[in-house]
Amino acid sequence: MNLYEIPACRSRTVKRLCLGSVYLLGSSWPLIASTGEHGAGLTHEMTVLALQLGIIIFAARAFGSLFRRIGLPSLVGELVAGVLIGPYLLGSVPVPFLSDGLFPLVLGAVPVTTELYGFATIAAIIMLFTTGLETDLAMFLRFSVKGSVIGVGGALLAFGLGAGVISVGMGVGIGAPQSIFLGVLSMAASVGIPARILSEARRIDSPEGVTIISSAVVQDVLAIVGLAVALGVIAATESGTGGVDWSEVAGIFFLAVGVWLGFTALGLIFARRIGEFLKGFKSATVFSVLALGLSLLLAGVFEMSGLAMIIGAYVMGLTLSKTDIAYVIQENMEPLSAFFVPIFFTVMGMLVNVRILFSWQVLLLGIAFAVASNLGKVVGSGGPALLLGFNKLGALRIGSGLIPRGEVALIIAGIGVSGGILDERLFGVAVILVLLSTIGGSPNLKRLLEREGAGTRQQFIAPGGMLTRFEFPNENMTELVETAVLKEFRSEGFFAHRIELEETVYRMRKEEVFFSFTVYPDRIVFSSDPNSIGFIKTVVYEALLDLHRTVEELKSVTKPTEMGREISLESGHAQFSLARYFDPRCVKMRLSGSTKEAVIEELVDTLCEAGRIEDRERVVADTLERERVLSTGMQHGIAVPHAKTEGVSRMSFAIGFARDGMDFESxxxxxxxxVVLIVSPKSNPGPHLQLLSTISGVLKDEECRWALLSMIDEHKVVSYIQEEALKKHAR
Structure with a gap:
């Protein structure tokens, strides 16, 4: 499913989220009233904070889902949600017991409460820590030359053009704090937005795909380092007597870069030891929390050193990305990110003064700034791409892929606001850049990827691992092998990170050994370097041997035939309505087939005529495949063939009568x-086994069987089976 193909249930979800927000707001007034009686004490402030976070979570989710429906990233919806419910719009509207509104306008560096902005700060640290964790150093180094040249070119030109527009528009010098700061902000990129578009277009491993991702990493790193330098330069400029001491600026520059590179180098050198230290706590949850604790500590150290907290968080994430527990930490960070990240973008939206944002001066400056910065990305990145083996189409794809700005740009803007560097007007300009670059860049990249044609002048041979395939006869077998293989790898000390895309992908890592495998319905495909192929084959071989031993042991302790007899004697006691799955059109009063294959096809045709089957051939094939495993012919003249299949979209069953008897290998x-045929959708089978048990429970009674065989009307058959099922439950 792509961003434009959202099911109808998504709109219902958005409605439910909106209603949920209204319900939460309405139900909270008694609590606010009770706390309000005691004044604006600590308890009252914490109560309001809890309500604010609850409203933010629902509003962010609702608007994020709404904007995804129209093909835009959820962060745009979350920003808009913040603008709407923030202090400059609905947030300051008086409500019962809160005369200043739920999100009152606060006088100070930021227009929201310190507590709420604190949550956004922690969210920023988590985002940059996760960004560092997700940085693929191996890929970055592999494409370091092209990625660095293209990334640096786009970042520098965007900085120059962006700072120039601010300088002209604000009537300040190119070296003014505002110009420098917004110039640095325009350098940032987004790794997540283009990665998602490339993945959906199946171009993530294309020449343009890997170049966009590696260049985006370079530009984010440059923006983060540039932020440190900019803060130092601005501090030096503002502390002087009017002139700029360029020797002091140079000292700050080298200090900032030195601290950043020094901590990064130390982190990478001691990465394995840090990983071993964390693994000593055994529990993945515990060492993931401690890893976040390390990022918070380093963030604090960087802030006290005069650098931004997010730089320390990114360095710690980058350090841990080299360890074999990186994927496990990423996985455990996902719930935290799902909570904090929407809060960050919504709070950033709350900082936007709508009246100023929509003033013609800010709009014109914001649009000019966005156009210049985006042009800098396209020309500054696309130009070098043309010189490095890409054609015009490939260069345009790369330039467009680096246009969207996301979390890093907004984090920098938030730091600018809290530090007093950006006022409301310039923060609005920064938000316009983020919105226009995301809204314009994302669809443009998608259109360019849909164009036919290669993006390189010469044929590209994809780098990366060797593929090793293992094929299996059916999906059930593949799932068994998948579980067994994972167990073997974990017993060897590997950490696994599961990713749900169109297929399930596992990324495996132990120290310096890394590979991945993708699970398809009928095969498992490993991607690894040539040195790991022998090890992978050995692990799969051992997993298959273990499965074989397990199956042999099961055969010795279980007797399927005996179990079949027992099933036919047991009745289903759970209350279960058959009306949804069965009607008179699903009854075949006289079966003409003399073999189980013919009878199954006859009942499938009956369900087809009743409009309950989409793919007849698939249903027949899946039912016969189930029969080959073990016959569903029970005792006492009953057979219950059944299958989970992709040939139906809802569970149904049909019943047929062989008046003269037939051989079903009972x-x-x-x-x-x-004969009762039960079919269920494979992806969502519903109460398949419950239905099977209920039918068996009705037919185990000899009186019921003879009563059904004596009937000549389909409607009576349906009524009788439903009544007997209810009676069995009542007993």
């Missing part, structure tokens, strides 16, 4: 007279 060797 467990007691006797003829079969009543």
């Amino acid at each position: 467990v007691d060797g006797e003829p079969t007279y009543i």
